[in-house]
Amino acid sequence: MTASSKQNQGAARPKVPRRLLDGVLLLDKPVGLSSNDALIRAKRLYRVKKAGHTGTLDPLASGLLPLCFGEATKFSQDLLEADKTYEATMRLGIRTATGDAEGEAIETREVNCDEAAVREAMTRFLGDIVQVPPMYSALKRDGKPLYEYARAGQTVEREGREVKILALEMIACALPEAPEVTFRVTCSKGTYVRTLAEDIGETLGCGAHLVMLRRTGVGALTLEHAVTLDALTAADEPVRDTWLRPVDALLSTFPALTLNEEAARRFTHGQRLPLNELVLDRAVCEAAERVRVYAEDGRLLGVAKAANGVLAPERLVVSGAA
Structure with a gap:
């Protein structure tokens, strides 16, 4: 290798210029990607200086993740406070360590309920309810997330928190052929849908865990106008910019x-x-x-x-x- 080629190899790559861009991107986050990773990818594609999201979705979950660029980041808190709508599928008869399909099974029970029993159980969770946050969550105790205690095999006491279930309806039921139920829920901030599924399972006497979660609405924003990362990656910059909504899209309520x-x-x-x-x-x-x-x-x-x-x-x- 020549001296000049070594010098070129060691030279710093030119920095990509960042843009002062203000707006809201409605992203359809895929399964398997964290909200922060999705934000980083979108920020890189748009080359923006400042960006943030409006509340996390677990890697297991997909769906609507509003991203804020520039001045819109000042108003992200308003969406954190907003009601959320999800479509979810729970599997009856099996409880897992995490309350979802990512955790190992810790208990198996026989499923003896029918569709009518599931519908009746769901009605008990409408309105104000109290949820105990799951151990596998980002809530902190003594400065450490609960999931770190859980991964170390420790369980700490958690106080129940009041949340509100504004709407809860069954979309599909595979009983008795298969122990799966798909439902739609609109709920207040701080609601854990996997905990809701677990609690419904306990009411039915068979236990349950979440196998699918997709967010379809945040406040007045819906998944209908969201764009995927694949579509963003394939598009050129002028097209990407057409998917940005104005800052006040966060404030429509x-x-x-x-x-x-x-x-x-x-x-x-x-x-x-x-x-x-x-x-x-x-x-x-x-x-x-x-x-x-x-x-x-x-x-x-x-x-x-x-x-x-x-x-x-x-x-x-x-x-x-x-």
Whole structure:
């Protein structure tokens, strides 16, 4: 090898220029990939400087994973708080260490229930329920995730947490030919669907574990308009950019409020505004505590809280970013 070739081999590769890009990508995450790995791949494809996701999906799970780029990352917390919708399949008669198909079987029982019994059991979980978080979860105890204790063969005491099951319906039932039931659930943040499947199995007296989980909705966002990593990889940059949604796609459940020119200027400087003087559409503020705020030209300015006759900026968008 010549001296010049050695020098070229040791030379640093030129850095790929990063883009200041703002928007929301609705990604259809595949099974077998962590949410963070999916984010890294999408970030690399879009060459963005700043990116984040809106709540993790386990590698076993697939489906809707909204990714935030640039200014959209300021509002990712709002989707963390949003209700989620899933389609899931549980297998009756077998309990596993993890509550899903990734764990080893720890108990097998006979399945003696029918479709009607499963439907009746599901009705018991509608509304406010208490779930005990699984040991194989990322919740922390003394600064360490629970799954690390579980992998070390330790079980720690966990307090039950109240969650809400807003809708729960059976999609398909293979009983009695096969002990599998597919269902759709809409639930509040913090709900563990595999724990729900386990609890339904216990109610039926046979136990259960989750074998499939697919997220189809996050707040007002749905899987219908999501794109796969394969499609993103195959497309060129201009096409990829057409799949990006505006920043306010994360805020569609908040009422929209428009400010006049002077109010918009003061709002973007973080000033609190008297609703009765500067807001063009005061009725919006009187109906909701939190609103998305726009200038008269349609630019998203940020999110604000409205209470006691005052509009208080909460999170602002950098001018021109939305």
